[in-house]
Amino acid sequence: MERKGISPRAWIHWLWIIFMTIVFVPHSVAQVDTASLTGLVTDANGAAIPDARVIARDQETNATFQAMTGADGYYTFTALRPGLYTISVERSGFRREMRSALKLSIGQRARLDFTLAVGDVAEVVTITDEPLQLQREDASLGNTVDNRRITTLPLAQRTWDDLLVQVAGTQGDPYTEQAGGTASGRTGGVNIHGTRSLMNNFVLDGQDNNSISTNVQELSTQVARPSIDSIAEFKVITSQYAADTGRAAGGVISVTTRSGTNQFRGLVYEYFRNKIFDANDFFSNRLGRKKPQRNQHQFGGNLGGPIVRDRAFFFADYEATRIRQGVLRIATVPLDAEKRGDFSASLGDELLFNGQRVPILNPDGTPSGQFVRRGQIFDPRTQVPNPRFDPSQPVSPLNPRFIRQPFPGNRIADIDPIAARLVALWPSPNLPGRANNFARTPGISDDQDRFTTRLDWRLSEGNDLFGRYAYSRRDRFVPGFFGGLADGTDTSAWGRNEIISHALTIGWNAVLSPKIINQFRFGYSRADAEAKQEPFGQGSSSDFIAGIPNNAEVQGGLPGVVVSGYSPRLGSPDFLPKFQRSEQFQFTDTLSYVRGAHSFRLGSDVMWPLRLDYLDVPATRGRVSFDGSYTQFAGGLAGTGAPLADLLIGWARNAALANLFIVHQRRYMYAFFAQDDWKATPHLTLNLGLRYDFGSPAYEAGNHLANFDPEAGRRARTPQEALAALRLAKDGDLADRALVRPDHLNFAPRFGFAYSLAESWVLRGGYGIYYNLIDRIGSEDQLSLNPPFLVNYNFTSDAFTPALRLSAGFASDTLSPAKVDVRRVQLRAANPNARTPYMQQWSLSLQRQFGRDWLTEVSYVGSKGTHLMTLRDLNQPLPGAKPAAVNDPDPNISFPARSLFFPYPAYGLIEYRDDNGISNYHSMEVTLDKRFSHGWTTRVAYTLAKSLDNSFEHLTSGGSNSFPQNARDVRSWYGPSDFDVRHRLVINGIWELPFGKGRALLRSGVSAAVLGGWTIAGSFNFRSGLPFTVTQSGDPLSLGSLSTTLPDLIGDPRVSAPTVERWFDPRAFRALPNGLNRFGTEGRNILRGPNFASLNLGIHRRFGLGAETRYLEFRWEMFNALNRANFGLPNRDLQSSSVGTITTLAGDPRVMQFALRLNF
Incomplete structure (x- = not known):
């Protein structure tokens, strides 16, 4: 039963939060879903022009915004909706100057300077060229994926996951139905600048869109995932984001949904796949098996337009996906004779x-x-x-x-x-x-329905309101290797899943004066996920x-x-069946204030309550x-x-x-920040910020938590004393309820600079501290799962x-x-004094513009992780054979024997969450970007990186096991991260062939009819191999089930020409015999798996239907067009008869997709 009373101390705590919210005007995500524009207005001699009127007009909705230049000649717009704008400047005694088709992107801090000529204000100078935006106002790194790329590039899953890895500094393998997901069996998992894949911050329309479930049971790191055709823009900020953004220590992935405009616009589409157009996968071909079944339909549409012209607009989108696909499963099963003994x-x-x-x-x-x-x-x-x-x-x-x-x-x-x-x-x-002596090709089914609707309403000049609601339902079945009672499934991401989500956001932007703007956001989300084993x-x-x-x-x-x-x-996975039901409320608001050369933002963010009810118990x-x-x-x-x-x-x-136990977890978060973007000189902008983050440790509605007390545990001698030594939650302050002391010292300074070396050169750099308030490693809140x-x-x-x-x-x-008997029960414990995990990030980059269309950037990025969460067996015994007395039911016999081997002799396994994880990352990144002009655009991003850590991701299946070999020395597990990729290259581009009406060549006649309207789009992804560790199954050192056994390394395991039959040489390792009293000598992640490379291509033909905005488009898309076999990691178990062999794919074989899209 949930506790009703609130202690006086808790009332004081929340009254303080409310007071700070009123004083500072709340927030967290501030400008993440909007854009800002600043610039300098001068005369022909370079002198600043004060009191000039600057007007920004949204070309799609006719909304206008005004700003005045200060004494220094600077103007600033904040909280502009991303889109196309016309900017005009006027001042008596000068000609009016107008810039049209200025594109502002999500989260952008753009700069546009004007030089006014002396003359009559009635004279208008119009410039239609869109300037290429050097980032002269902030130090953040990342990239914006515009609507053209979103809707034109071939996307295998048609979600923004396909776009995440198009940015330098990111690492993530594509979703593959062969594996039932990404490497972790879930979507949205990407590592950014050396951080864990679950340390990123997903933002939708300015509000938090992150799953808070304990193991990402929704099969996605986000709650709401609107269709790709409902997205206006998509931005990945990889480093050096300002103080107005927090919550997580990785990257920020910000998505803005589409709004209606003054024109009615609609779309109806169908995407289709079938196995008759696809290639067979490598292993099915090798075994002489037919192509697995594939039948996929994705259909939907959207409509947007005005409710009241120039005042109110609507947009609605629906998409459905139906997938039926066979997957090859290769297993190792006993011989029939051996099953008979x-x-x-x-x-x-x-x-x-x-x-x-x-x-x-x-x-x-x-x-x-x-x-x-x-x-x-x-x-x-x-x-x-x-x-x-x-x-x-x-x-x-x-x-x-x-x-x-x-x-x-x-x-x-x-x-x-x-x-x-x-x-x-x-x-x-x-x-x-x-x-690898058994193969089967069962069928996956995956049905999804997604609906998104948005309303925008201009209440008055300077008062804008919007609301967006997103709903999705997914029913997914991923079969095991054997099926039926035998099942044959190791991961709880498989089986039968039902996921339903709701997400609502309401936003209000108010212009209080030409220099003061307030942004308010309210968000609510709910996700219900249930998973069951096949039988x-x-x-x-x-x-x-x-x-x-x-x-x-x-x-x-x-x-x-x-x-x-x-x-x-x-059989089936330990953790099935399971369910999770999460619910989140968020209140944010930002006050933006421009004064002279300073642009201030003050705010806070309150996320309360955060509720999660779940059943996630092993081995029921x-x-x-x-x-x-x-x-x-x-x-x-x-x-x-x-x-x-x-x-x-x-x-x-x-x-x-x-036994069966349902947890009712509760937590809350809040943050305050101050940010000043200061134009110190016409060539130098400083980004100065300070953020305070607080995230409560998880507590339970009914105080059903217990934590291990090491001091009391050392004194316990009998099972009864050991059980009595556990600390139980009780009413009181947060530490009493959570059994973990809250960390109130999470101050995060941010510093950045952008220096214009010349007209086309910008040097940028910065440093920041970023706290991770929810660190999901699979045991972050499981103190309820104790006696x-x-x-x-x-x-x-x-x-x-x-x-x-x-x-x-x-x-x-x-x-x-x-x-x-706690010697035979697994306890879950947490360091009661653990600090909040945080990353320090620093960068230095040089940006250069070539001509009108080309932009390149070379960057160095570094990061260091501190207090990262780890799991280990706190009661790991010394390696070696144990006398039979350690398991004697009589504690008078077992305790003296166990005291020679176990730190806490009266206990068994203690899965301990600690804050002793560390990481280190360095990279060089090169980006080349050509904006769309003359019918084509391209982007190239290369990353050379090195990532080291001792803090593995427990919710993913990387190349090393979750628990360290030596739990008493976690630093000995330090080595290449499971996601350490040394080389990564991504290229994407769109080319509208120069033939037909409106193009450069063959504009009319039969040739235009035949050759006109064609577009080629594509993307290429390459990464070098992922690291992995060879392990030894069983427990030869008698360490217990929360440890990893590494064999001895006695030679060089690398082979000159690795194949799927022999990726490494197992003879370079020696299995440890039972009873050995030392650890194995192999290091963590000393070997590398196969490289990955894939080319996706799309060929489009557009057929005009009268008006320019009305046309029918045919698409033929090929994923992994060259049908390259991208292999997964090899079998790493030295005790397995298939050790060193590869039986899985890291990507699908060539898949073709056909589509018809009717735009009107």
């Missing part, structure tokens, strides 16, 4: 240890006369202590502490009946070999493993069965894992044992189970005693809060 074909040569053969011992410790062979399996049920063990010597295969007897003939005769039922669900191999509702997990509760809300399919060496798992249907420890030679000899054999005898190394609210049983045993026997199942009281 027959491992005789796996027997190999005799193994050596330190150059000696390893004898198989009789139960009395004497040699049996036989020697251990590769692939041999041993029966742990025959295990006895070795009476001849020499305690003065290290444990080794030649001095084992225990003795096991081999299975006769390497065959298991007495298979566990539960295991027999489970392995029978695995499909038989349908491809040769032991690795939801089909049977119960307790049908296979006893003791799993039967709960209709989560049941369906198998418990998760993870067997090392076979990929994917048998149970999970068991098998790694081969129990059928291995008891002396820990690598090359013996088999994970599947462990399953067949029913001995699990790890077992997990959790006594959630019991998350997660137990990894030693290599001698199983965590669970399948035949016995879970004990009936496993999830009883009254009988919780």
Whole structure:
């Protein structure tokens, strides 16, 4: 039940916020969705002209705005709607000068100077050329994607995700249906200047558009995603944004929706794809399989125009997408003989240890006369202590502490009946070999409906009001590798998803005087996301493993069965089913004030309340894992044992189970800022700003939170004392409710400069601090997922005693809060003194204009991340074999043994959120831009970069595992970021062929009819390979499930000519044997995956229908036009039979799309 009362301290807190809001006039996003224009008015001798009247007229709505020049000759317009303007300047004694077709873009701070000639004000000098805008007013880096590029470039998904990576300093792979998403299985994930993909700020019409869900369950980083044809402009600010923007430490992606104008304009369209026009993918071709199914329709339209001419306007847009597509799944499954317990074909040569053969011992410790062979399996049920063990010597295969007897003939005769039922669900191999020996082509379905409407109303001169509402619904099904009960899905982004979102924004711009403008925004958004496993509702997990509760809300399919060496798992993901329901309110306002050479902006932003109710609990249907420890030679000899054999005898190394618990998370944020853009000299502009950000730690409506107290935890000796040592949330101040102290020191200075070296040269640079108020790493708010609210049983045993026997199942009281043994429960904890993560960014760039149309910029950008959030096992034991006493149920026996290995002996796994992450980034960026003229435009962006960190993204599937090898030394995990791309090149362009009516050549006749109206558009994307780390499955060092095991590096793993069969040399790595008391020697992300390159092309033909704005357009678009096979990362598990091979694609094969668009 949600608490109703508010403490007196909380009332004082909110009264202070309201007071500051009134004093400073609230805000955060300020000019993100509008533009400003400034300039200097002089006479022919260069002297400033004061008191000149400057008028800006919106050419589409006839709205006019006025400004007066000051004593220094400067004028400034703030809060102008992006679009085309006519600017005129008049002053008695001078001729009136007018500039038409001036295009202002979203977030732009443009400058336009005038030189007036002496004469009669009735004389008008009109200049029609649009000036190319050098950025002479601010230091921000990024790019604006105008409406021409938005609507003309071939976009594979027809969303702004396709445009995000067209900007220098960004990194992100395209969405691919083959993978069910991007690298993270979600859209909107892009890394900007060394920041995590979930650290960006998405802004829609000036309001926050970011998902606040714990794991981006909406399959998008944004709440609302209007169709591409409803967007007016799109801007990516990658660095050095002003103090009026905050909340996140990465880039700012700002989108403005279209408005109606004085002309009725409409569009109806249909986009169509079918497999008959597409190429087959690389792996299907290789296996002789037919092209997967593809049938895609995207249709919709929009209409905009005046309600009252020059006064009120409307715009409405609808789009629907229907996708049916087959995807190739390649898996590694057991051989049929092995599922029957027959491992005789796996027997190999005799193994050596330190150059000696390893004898198989009789139960009395004497040699049996036989020697251990590769692939041999041993029966742990025959295990006895070795009476001849020499305690003065290290444990080794030649001095084992225990003795096991081999299975006769390497065959298991007495298979566990539960295991027999489970392995029978695995499909038989349908491809040769032991690795990558099963292929299936199931079908994806993805249905979306999106609706956006906007109203603009000019209440009076200087008072403008707008409202925008966006709705979307998405129903998506991504099948697993096997289907049915077997499912075969590792990621909770797959399965059946239903996502519904609503987003409302209301904005009011008021001109209080020629020098003062106020902007108010209100925003509300809601997102409901629900995901279920494919076999939801089909049977119960307790049908296979006893003791799993039967709960209709989560049941369906198998418990998760993870067997090392076979990929994917048998069964469904741990975190399915799940749901999240988020709701956000935002109030912002900005006061802009121009005084002389200073342009001030003051404001604040209040986001309250932020509500999130979610079910996101692991293993509610149970999970068991098998790694081969129990059928291995008891002396820990690598090359013996088999994970599947462990399953067949029913001995699990790890077992997990959790009860059902729904969290009602609450939080709020607010910010204040002051910004001064000061024209210090006619050639130098300084951007000076200071921002204060506050984001509350997450708390729970019913105070259902518990945090681990390290000091109290060290004193606990029994499970009862350990449970009592947890800190529970209570009514009181924010720290009492959140169990984490709020950080009130988030002051963020911003400095930038723009210096005009000459008429066509500008030098720009700056420095800023940017705080990340919501850091989504998968455990940022999960203190609710602790006893006594959630019991998350997660137990990894030693290599001698199983965590669970399948035949016995879970004990009936496993999830009883009254009988919780915290040594076998996963806790989630947070550093109560953690600081807010922040990035420091600095840059220096040189901009040069060539002629009338060309602009180039060379930039250096650096960033440093501090206090980045990380996850680790706070109770990670020392590596090495543990005595059986550590798992003894009697704490009097287990505590002394555990105290030798565990920092907190009375506890088990402690997933700890800390603020010890760091990052470092440096890049050189080159951009070449030609504006549209003479029928063509192009943009080239190249980035040379290096990104290092120890703070991985837990919600993405990069090249290194989420948890560090050594949890006691997170800095040892420092290395190339998972998204470290050294080279990235993007090129896009549009070319209207110079033939036909209105073009340079063949303007009439048959030739014009045939050759006229053609346009070619395209984009090219290249990046060098992503880094990855080779790992070792299982738990040979007995560290628990929240650790990554790295093998020893004993050679050079690189190969001269890598292929999909052998991308790296696994022989350069040596697997760690069970019981080793040190970590592996491999470093993080030392290898690189394949490069990526793709060319997208579009050929358009326009057929006029009378008026210039009325035409029918045919489009033929090709994505990956050259059909280049772009491969994913290789299998990195050294224990897998398919290690080093590649079976996935990072992009789709060539796909063709046809479209008809009727514009009127």
